[in-house]
Amino acid sequence: MYLGIDLGTSSVKVLLLDQRQGVLAVADAALDVSRPQPLWSEQDPQAWWAALDQAMQQLKAQVPAAMRQVRAIGLSGQMHGAVVLGQRRQVLRPAILWNDGRASAQCSALEAAVPRSRQITGNLAMPGFTAPKLLWLHQHEPEVFAQTRLVLLPKDWLRLKLTGEAVSDMSDASGTLWLDTGARCWSTEMLAACGLTGQHMPRLVEGTDVSGRLLQEVASAWGLPPDVPVAGGAGDNAATAVGVGAVRPGQGFVSLGTSGVIFLASDAFRPQPEAAVHAFAHALPQRWHQMSVMLSAASAFGWVTRLTQRASEAVLAQEAAQLSLSAREQAPLFLPYLSGERTPHNDAHASGTFIGLRPGHDAADLAYAVMEGVTFGLMDGLNAMQEKQPGKEALALVGGGARSDLWGQMIASGLRRSLTRDEGAQAAAALGAARLGWMADGGAQDEVCLAPQGGRPFEPDAQEASLLQQRYQQYRRLYPALQPWFGKQQLAA
Template identity: 65%
Template sequence: MYLGIDLGTSGVKLLLLDASHNVLATADAAVPQHRPQPTWSEQHPADWLSATESAVAQLRAQAPAAWAQVRGIGLSGHMHGAVVLGGEGQVLRPAILWNDGRASAECAQLEAAVPASRQITGNLAMPGFTAPKLLWLRTHEPEVFAGIQQVLLPKDWLRLQLTGTAVSDMSDASGTLWLDVGRRDWSDTMLQACSLTRAQMPALAEGSAASGVLLDEVARRWGLPPGVVVAAGAGDNAASAVGVGARQAGQGFVSLGTSGVVFRVTDAFAPATDRAVHAFAHALPGRWHHMSVMLSAASAFGWVTRLTGQASEAHLSAAVGALSAARQAQAPLFLPYLSGERTPHNNAAATGVFMGLRAEHDATDLAYAVMEGVGFGLLDGLNAMRAARTAPSADAGTAALALVGGGARSDAWAQMLASGLGCVLHRPMGAHAAAALGAARLAAMACGGNDGNDGNEAHWCQPLPADATFTPKAAQQALLAERYARFVALYPALQSQF
């Protein structure tokens, strides 16, 4: 039995997986997010632990017999967050998250200090990454910076509480701008540019390797046997890839989580920074991946649901699905940059915009515009990957991708994405929990050698059966193509106003 723990921005999700690939139970608990100033985004690490404890209690109650047989735990988590610890392991300040935009100036500073940074890290320096956040702390909170003994990513701080070991995996470490991604090792050059050393970094391990064992006191509290192995795990998107079976070059997925992602596995490290495409190490040895990222996706739909006072996201999504094509054509356009944007604009100052509002528009029109705008943002990312030759060309645009994340529950949104991206989209069963499933699969691999196929990557990284398949529709494609042409004209027209 294997436990996957996915530390998401909005909450912690746990998943229990048996040796026959069956998901036996899931549980989740919310985590509050704080925005003390414009563009800032923070969380208290203690909230991650309390949410995990709450979800553990739920899962233990749901499946007590299976829970008692857990022998491996895998961790997944949102990337780039900066958790800074003092000499006693105490958290020195709230964690600065991936969608925090305060460190824009520090990005330019870092790239000026290390002209080869893009070749080393495979990425542009962006405010959401970890290294610029530490430079910001060095300038704006020097007392905190002076006391830093260790820097951890969010899921790795949780690991420290569970195992007492400070370890990160290759995929999550790729998002710090301190990793030499091609060599899969810390870069002394990048660390020195931030006045840091290897001693302040966690150890590194491949995602499917063991990183420690559950502390005895935690095992007793959770009702688990001693010696439960904890895998190194993965950043959330690499974990989702493992969850849907994307392990070979060319395989990939589209994610509608808090953020939006287009992900494609590669078998070599190949930076493609010209249009803000990410090149990271995969959670599996000897693989890398390319990724386009937008900072607001399913979170934008949650925002418009709250903004318009609707009963639920599901209710509003159903209303969008019933909207006529004529009504869709008259909807406003939406720039989905509620937290700034990465691919392709790399602009933390970009904001959300409704364009073309009229008195006759209602909540459903706004919700349609948000769904469509997020889809167009994902298409921007896919086009950036195509331009960099990191994704199938436009001629091969119908190559199937998996569709994961909480937003994937919406049939209306999934169909809109299939037509807008020009791709067949397979929504795997349990797509909303792909990262937690990937974490559990990595735990199974980390326990390998004890019972047959546990350590066999091909055995554990199987594609999931689809619960639905969405194929591009010609009429919808034509409508979206016309509206996308107007969408792409908006950002350059408004950029100077952000």
Template identity: 60%
Template sequence: MYLGLDLGTSELKALLLADDHRIVGVARASLTVDRPHPLWSEQSPAQWWQALEQVMAQLRADQPVALAQVRAIGLSGQMHGATLLDAAGEVLRPAILWNDGRSGAQCEALTRAVPRLGEIAGNLAMPGFTAPKLLWVREHEPDIFARVARVLLPKDWLRFMLSGEAVGEMSDAAGTLWLDVGARDWSDELLAATGLTRAQMPRLVEGSEVSVTLKAEFAERWGLAEDVKIAGGAGDNAASAVGMGIVEPGQGFVSLGTSGVIFVASSRFEPNPAQAVHAFCHALPGRWHQMSVMLSAASAVSWASRHLGFGDEATLLAAAARLDDAARARAPIFLPYLSGERSPHNNANAQGVLFGLTQAHGADDIAYAVVEGVSFGLRDGLDTLARPAGALALVGGGARSSWWAQLLADILEVPLTLAEGGEAGGALGAARLAWLADGGAIAAVCTAPAVRQRFDPKADAAAGHRARHARFRKLYPLLRASFEA
């Protein structure tokens, strides 16, 4: 039996996985985000620990026998978050999250300081990454910066609490801008550019390796065996890929979560920073992946459902689906940059836009525009990547809508598949990495789940989507200067 813990932005999920691939139990605890200033996004690590205690108590109540059989734990989590500890291991300030946009000026400074940044780290400097956050802290909170003894990513802070040891792994570390992604090691040059050294970084392991052992006090508290191993684990997207069996070159997925992600696995390091493509380590040794990321995907639909009076996302999607082809062709164009944007624009100041509104438009038209705009943003990201080999798996909350899945397949012009258990996401991948750390073989553990539904692009829809996408793509360059102002 294996336990996967996935520390997301909106919830922490725990999943028990048997060695016949059955999901035996799942527990969830909600999380909240603090936004004390414009562009800021923070969480208290104490909230993460409280959520962990909650899910473990729930699993012990619901599945005590299975929990007692756990041999290893895997960790997955939101990437890029800066969790700062002092020499005593105490948290110095709230963690600055992946969708925090305050460090735009620091990104520019880091790029000037290290012209080879994209070559080493495989990525452009973006406010979401960890290194610019530390530059911001050094400039605006110097007393805190002076006390930083350790910088940990969110899931690695949980590992620190569970074991007393500071350990990270390659896929998550690749999102800091401190890793030499090709060499899979910390870069002294990049660390020095932010006033840090290796001494402030965690020890690195591969995601499928044993990293530490669970403290005896927690094993006793939660009803686990002694000497439970904790695997290296993975950042959320790499963990989701492992959960879906996406470990071979050319395999990939689309995630319609809070953010929108297109992920394609690779056998080598393939940076493309000029188009804001993320080139990261995969969670398995000797493997990498490319990824495009948009910051507002299903969250844009949630925003629209709240403010257009639909009540929930399902009602909005149903309204958008009611529009006929003629109404869709007349709908406004929506730029989905409600939290800035990463791929392909790398602009924290980009904003959401509804273009072409008239008195003839109603809430249903705007609903359609929002869903279409998110889909167009994903198409922009796909166009920056190496083309996938075959279909892409579709995961995330937005994947619950068959209508949106078909629309997205038509716009991406790539087949999409919905798999059994796809909603398990990073927690399943974390449990599988625990299984690998316990001696499992990749071929036996990282299997692809059965396909529940397939959405093939409709050739007769392509022309209309291409025409509207062309209009969509013209708007950002015309408005970029206005966003900066």
């Protein structure tokens, strides 16, 4: 048995995998996000631990005998978050999350301080990354920065609680802007620009390496064997790739989680920062990947569900599915920038916007517009990536938003790529984490990292693709027209 732990933004998921690739049990516990000021996004790490304990207690109650047979644990987690710890490894302040936009000015300062930063890291400096957050702390919370002795990513703080070891993996570390991504080691130049040294950083391992062993008191509380090895694990997207078998060049997935992602695996480090495309290390040795990221995807549909006061997202999605083709042609356009945007705009000030509202529009029209706007954001991302990652290979479809057939079909038509949704798509990151644990226990990559069989296919529809392309051209004109107003709006707020 192998245990996968995935620390997401909205929940913690845990999954138990047997050695026949069967998912024996899954449990989760919800998390909340705090937004104390405009552009801010924070969570209390103690809430992560409480949620993990809650999910593990569920798993223990469901399959106690299987829990006693766990051979290894893997970790996956939301990327980029800054957990700052003091001399006694105590948490000094709430964690600043990946979708926090406060550090725009610090991005410019960091790139000015290290002109080679994009070549070293493979990425633009963006507010969501970890390094600008520490520069922001240095300027705005100097007393916290002065006390900081260790900086951890979210899942690596859980690892510290699980094993007592301060360790990160290559894929998650790629999202800090402190990693020399091609060389797979910490960059002293990037650290120095933030007033830090290697002493502030966790030890680095590959995602398939053993990073530590489960503490006795934790094992006892959850009914696990003592001294279980914990794998290096991965950032959530690299873990998802392992979960869907996207480990060879050209393989990839589309994720409709809190954020929206297109992920393509690569056998080499191929940075493309000018297009705001991420170039990160994969969770597997000698593998890298490219990734486009939009900051609001399924979370935007959750927002419009609350806005329209529908009973559930499924109810609202069903209403949207009933719209005729002519109604879809007349639907408003939606810019899905509720938390700013990364690919291709790198603009923390960009805002969610409906364009073309009329008195006859209702909840179904708004829901369709949000789905379509997220689809257009993914099209932006794929277009940005295709210069260095051309191809037409089918992609996996994962994440909570993948439950909607309407949305899956829309994305396939918009991207003009075949998609396949596996039944376990919502827990792909936890599955990937479990598989990384399996490989840390000696499992062979070719035997462990299998692509799902079967699943729900989505093929591009020519009529829908034509409509989407027409509306996409209108959509693409909106951001340049509104971008000057976005900045003024934030200043006024």
